[in-house]
Structure formats: structure tokens, C-alpha cells
Amino acid sequence: MDEFLKIVNAKIITPQRIIKEGTVLIKNGLIESVGNKNVEVESAIEIDAAGLYLSPGFIDLHIHGGGGADFMDGTEEAFLTIAETHARYGSTALYPTTLTSERKDLLETLETFERANKKNTNGARLMGMHLEGPYFAMNQRGAQDPRYIRNPDPVEYKEIIEASSCVKRWSSAPSWKEP
Ligand SMILES: [Zn+2]
Incomplete structure (x- = not known):
């Protein structure tokens, strides 16, 4: 079964801009999507970033x-x-x-x-x-x-x-x- 992890409510640093209240969806350890909308995934583990920055390594x-x-x-x-x-x-x-x-x-x-x-x-x-x-x-x-x-x-x-x-x-x- 696929494993989903979702990080919500983050200021996401991307090469183009900072996405406010952004969501990153990770599927089986790989980033599936990055955006400013929450995505509904029933089985996802959810982490609330509480407005903190989320950056690439x-x-x-x-x-x-x-x-x-x-x-x-x-x-x-x-x-x-x-x-x-x-x-x-x-x-x-x-x-x-x-x-x-x-x-x-x-x-x-x-x-x-x-x-x-x-x-x-x-x-x-x-x-x-x-x-x-x-x-x-x-x-x-x-x-x-x-x-x-x-x-x-x-x-x-x-x-x-x-x-x-x-x-x-x-x-x-x-x-x-x-x-
Ligand atoms: Zn040195």
C-alpha cells in the first residue's frame, strides 16, 4: 500500500517564490506535489508546520x-x-x-x-x-x-x-x- 505524508501550513521555499500556507505531499518517500492548496488524501500522516519555513535540503x-x-x-x-x-x-x-x-x-x-x-x-x-x-x-x-x-x-x-x-x-x- 502507498504511504503518504503531508506537510501543511508551511512557508515553502521554491526556486521561484515562497508559497504561503503551502502543502507538500510525499508518496512513498518521494515528493508528489507542492502547492498552495491542501490535498485530501485519506491515509496520509499529516504534519502541521504551523507557518514555519520548509526548504529543500x-x-x-x-x-x-x-x-x-x-x-x-x-x-x-x-x-x-x-x-x-x-x-x-x-x-x-x-x-x-x-x-x-x-x-x-x-x-x-x-x-x-x-x-x-x-x-x-x-x-x-x-x-x-x-x-x-x-x-x-x-x-x-x-x-x-x-x-x-x-x-x-x-x-x-x-x-x-x-x-x-x-x-x-x-x-x-x-x-x-x-x-
Ligand atoms: Zn576550510
Whole structure:
């Protein structure tokens, strides 16, 4: 039998506008309709949003931790804690982000990602790793630890890319001077 969930009386954020007193109907876990009219479905479980906002999940492109854990902690538990914490506060997808660090720590973090990702059933989706550095110009390093900042080394970055297919974003920064 089909399962219906209905969220009524919500301010629904859509790409075009905010629908006031809107209704979202969900059928078997998928959104069936979004609109400003209530729809009668006999067997639906109904949630009254009481005028609160209802938004699509946030996608966090740059995130280091949450719930007291850091992606660089080196444990699967840290990844799962972070994913579950952010899911509770509205992010449905994350790009776990590293700190500038030794090659060994980066490689271990990628391995931890792979293992944690398979166990992540309750958290925000882990979309792939975002490596922040270590290839930054010193004057563009932001909050990164200068001890680990270095010039791009093809031997190192090829090893990292070949070690795992989970790297989806990689931030680097050349030197920059006021023209
Ligand atoms: Zn960062």
C-alpha cells in the first residue's frame, strides 16, 4: 500500500517564490506535489508546520566538522557524527573538507571517507571529499597551518588522486599581488 505524508501550513521555499500556507505531499518517500492548496488524501500522516519555513535540503560545499567532531579526527565515527548532526539542522549533502596537512594524513582521511560513506545511513549524504590545500601561496593561506603549506608536487598530487576516486573538489591558491 502507498504511504503518504503531508506537510501543511508551511512557508515553502521554491526556486521561484515562497508559497504561503503551502502543502507538500510525499508518496512513498518521494515528493508528489507542492502547492498552495491542501490535498485530501485519506491515509496520509499529516504534519502541521504551523507557518514555519520548509526548504529543500542545504548542500554544504565546504565543511570541516560538527557535533564536536572534525573530518581530520581520522575515525569513521567522526564522519558519521558530522553527517548526522548536519542532517538534523537542514543540510542533506556535504563535501567533507580537509585541513592542510601531511600527505599521510590526507591519504588516511580519504580512506576513512570511503569506509564511513558505506555506513552512513542516517546522516547527510557525503558527496565526495574537498581537499583544502596544501598547495596555497603563503599570502593566500587564510586559516591554514603554514607548517604544511607547500608547492604543488606532481608525484604527491597524482598519488592522492589515484589513491581514491572520492576527491571531488580541491582548493589551491597561487600568489597574488595588488596590480
Ligand atoms: Zn576550510
